[in-house]
Amino acid sequence: MRYIFCLLFFVTLASCSPETKNEVASDHISAITVSGPLEPKPVGELVIPQKIIKQGYLKFETSDLEETYNQIQNAIKKNKGNIQSDSQQKNYNNISRNIIVRVPGQNFDAFLKAISKGVSYFDEKNISSENVTAQYIDLNSRLNTKRKLEARYLEILKKANKISEILEIEQKISTIREEIEAKEGQLKYLESRVSESTISIDFYKTIAQKESIKVSYGSKIWSAIKSGFYSLSEFLISIISIWPFIILFVVLVYFIRKRFKRKKA
Incomplete structure (x- = not known):
C-alpha cells in the first residue's frame, strides 16, 4: 500500500503545473493516506x-x-x-x-x-x-x-x-x-x-469680450490692492524684526555727529 501511495504522489507531482507542484509538495500531510492527487485535472x-x-x-x-x-x-x-x-x-x-x-x-x-x-x-x-x-x-x-x-x-x-x-x-x-x-x-x-x-x-x-474685460480688470484691481496691503505688512514686520540693529545704527550716528561737533569747536 505504501508503494502504491508513493507512486500516486509522484505521478501527481509530474502532472501538475509548477505552481501546483509547490503547493502539493508543501501541503502534503504525511500522516494521512490519501488515494488520489490533491488537485483534480x-x-x-x-x-x-x-x-x-x-x-x-x-x-x-x-x-x-x-x-x-x-x-x-x-x-x-x-x-x-x-x-x-x-x-x-x-x-x-x-x-x-x-x-x-x-x-x-x-x-x-x-x-x-x-x-x-x-x-x-x-x-x-x-x-x-x-x-x-x-x-x-x-x-x-x-x-x-x-x-x-x-x-x-x-x-x-x-x-x-x-x-x-x-x-x-x-x-x-x-x-x-x-x-x-x-x-x-x-x-x-x-x-x-x-x-x-x-x-x-x-x-x-x-x-463675451466686454464681460471678460470687466471681470479681468475688476479682478486685477482687487488683486493689486491685496498685494499692496500684504507688501506693506511684510515691510513693517521686517522692520520690527531688525529693531536692535536700527537702535545700534541710531546710537552710532549720534556719537559720530557729536564727535565731529567737538572737533569743529
Missing part, C-alpha cells in the same frame, strides 16, 4: 468572450452649456448610464463643466455618437480600449485551481484523526480561503471595469 477549457475595458475623454466648446448638458443627460438615460461626478468652473474668459459618466460597455460607442452630435471639432478626443481577456482567463483558472485544492483538503480533513493533523489541515484551508477571496475580488474588479465604461466630458463656453 481540469475537465475542459471554458470559452470566455473578449473582455475589453473602454475609456474616453472629450473636450469641446459649446455655445449653450445648458443645452449641451441636456443632450448629455438624454444620452445617459437612453444608454442606461449614470453620472459619477459633475463639476463647474469659471475663469476670466470661459465657463466650463466636467462630467464623468459610466455606461454599460456595450453602449459605449452609441453614447459617444449621441454626445458628439452638433460638435464641429474637439479640442481633445482620446478613446482607449484595453483587452484584458488573457488576464481574466488566468485569474479564473487560478481561482478554480484554488477551489479544487480547498475541496480536496476538506476531504482530507474528514479522514484526519489526530488533533495536530486537524490543526495543520485547517491552517492550510484558511490560507487557501484567503487566496480564493483575494482572486475573487480581483475578478469582480476586472468585471466591473469591463461591464461599465468611463467617459470624461469637458465642455466650455467662451465669455
Whole structure:
C-alpha cells in the first residue's frame, strides 16, 4: 500500500503545473493516506468572450452649456448610464463643466455618437480600449485551481484523526480561503471595469469680450490692492524684526555727529 501511495504522489507531482507542484509538495500531510492527487485535472477549457475595458475623454466648446448638458443627460438615460461626478468652473474668459459618466460597455460607442452630435471639432478626443481577456482567463483558472485544492483538503480533513493533523489541515484551508477571496475580488474588479465604461466630458463656453474685460480688470484691481496691503505688512514686520540693529545704527550716528561737533569747536 505504501508503494502504491508513493507512486500516486509522484505521478501527481509530474502532472501538475509548477505552481501546483509547490503547493502539493508543501501541503502534503504525511500522516494521512490519501488515494488520489490533491488537485483534480481540469475537465475542459471554458470559452470566455473578449473582455475589453473602454475609456474616453472629450473636450469641446459649446455655445449653450445648458443645452449641451441636456443632450448629455438624454444620452445617459437612453444608454442606461449614470453620472459619477459633475463639476463647474469659471475663469476670466470661459465657463466650463466636467462630467464623468459610466455606461454599460456595450453602449459605449452609441453614447459617444449621441454626445458628439452638433460638435464641429474637439479640442481633445482620446478613446482607449484595453483587452484584458488573457488576464481574466488566468485569474479564473487560478481561482478554480484554488477551489479544487480547498475541496480536496476538506476531504482530507474528514479522514484526519489526530488533533495536530486537524490543526495543520485547517491552517492550510484558511490560507487557501484567503487566496480564493483575494482572486475573487480581483475578478469582480476586472468585471466591473469591463461591464461599465468611463467617459470624461469637458465642455466650455467662451465669455463675451466686454464681460471678460470687466471681470479681468475688476479682478486685477482687487488683486493689486491685496498685494499692496500684504507688501506693506511684510515691510513693517521686517522692520520690527531688525529693531536692535536700527537702535545700534541710531546710537552710532549720534556719537559720530557729536564727535565731529567737538572737533569743529
